[in-house]
Amino acid sequence: MNIENMEAFVYVIHYGSFNKAADALFLSQPSVTARIQSLERELNCRLFDRIGKQVQVTEEGKRFLPYAQQLLQIYRKGKEHVQYKKQLPNELRIGCTVSVANYLIPGLLPAMREKYPQIRFKLQTGTTDELAAKVLNKEVDIAFSRPVNHPEIRSVKLLLDPIRLHVYEGHPFLREENLSIEAIGDEPLVFFECGALDWLRIHRVFESLNRPPRIEFQTDNSETAKKLVLRKAGICFLPGICASQEVAEGKLFPIDFPETSGISMQTCLISFQGEHTEIVQEFASMMKSRTGV
Incomplete structure (x- = not known):
């Protein structure tokens, strides 16, 4: 056959x-x-x-x-x-989304370099569709992206990152005990849009409100969105990994609403089926030890 x-x-x-x-x-x-x-x-x-x-x-x-x-x-x-060859490649070509490049990769590569000192790491960024095409065309070896459904691509879940409203220090929302999501209609909103399906769920939440939010700034770059919030230009729904340092330092504060509970950004590690198994497993193991999931 x-x-x-x-x-x-x-x-x-x-x-x-x-x-x-x-x-x-x-x-x-x-x-x-x-x-x-x-x-x-x-x-x-x-x-x-x-x-x-x-x-x-x-x-x-x-x-x-x-x-x-x-x-x-x-x-x-x-x-x-x-x-299968025991000898690992001299160069590992890694694709990743911009947010992964900013917040995830810097914490992973030094540990990978320590484990595989013979490998050079080459990074390039792109959208999920671009990265999937590069994996299929053998232009990158592995890629960190949103979930991909393709019979030739292996997709390993690495991170499920909640998307939550973040406000700056001293914002009036922090003094409210029973804050309703309707209150965001009174505030200037910075909207970070990465194109993933999870952001469509945020849009649907907006559409269900009596007063739609005032989106005064819209950007596809999480760093830009975060810095606008830090400058008190507005409030913003952000993935947790993007704002973790500022939250730890007391500069940004996440706020939860029942309406947005469960909305998360998923990061996967994709590769061509049957290739780079050891590297994929090592990255997945590192993420598990860091996140506990």
Whole structure:
């Protein structure tokens, strides 16, 4: 049984179309169709119903899917084992979002350097979509990003960071015992927008209020947002890791509301399936020892 045929089968189900699967596999759409047809002949059954431009997995396809996924996983693990080299790379190319570069990486790399003194570390920043593309194209070895869902990418959860309202020292909110989230409508708001889905949940909270907040400053840079709050230009919803030092120093103060409870920013470590396993595990272990999760 051809492993490439099973890979095409899994990709078509994941992406929901032959065209999208072809793009992800860097193949033509007829090539993907040919691989599926070859697999159907081997299995002597139809795996997809084709209704116009839409494809729908058949009952036989649904039953075969977990076995195809398992076979692909076994193949990749076997390939990794055969190709594994004890000698680590001389240079590790790391991609990361700007916030990770500012707040997470500086605390991790010195420890990694101590454990792997022979490795040089090369960093570059980008958005999650850009970093995922770089991992797939082998332009970076690993990347710290928001969660990524792709069959060729392994995604390991590292950090779940609550997003909370932060105010500056002496702000009137700190004297309120029963503060309602409606009160933010009276204050100038700095809005840090990173593009992650969690920020859409913050927007939905705003839309549910009787008085929408006055967003006077909007930025995609957490450092800029934080410094505006420190200068008392407004208050801001920020990830905890961004403001941890200022909170410890008594310069910023987090405030919790039931309406925003559970809204967090998730950071994952992504890599190409089956590659750089030791490095990924070491970073994950470091984060676990630091955060206790």
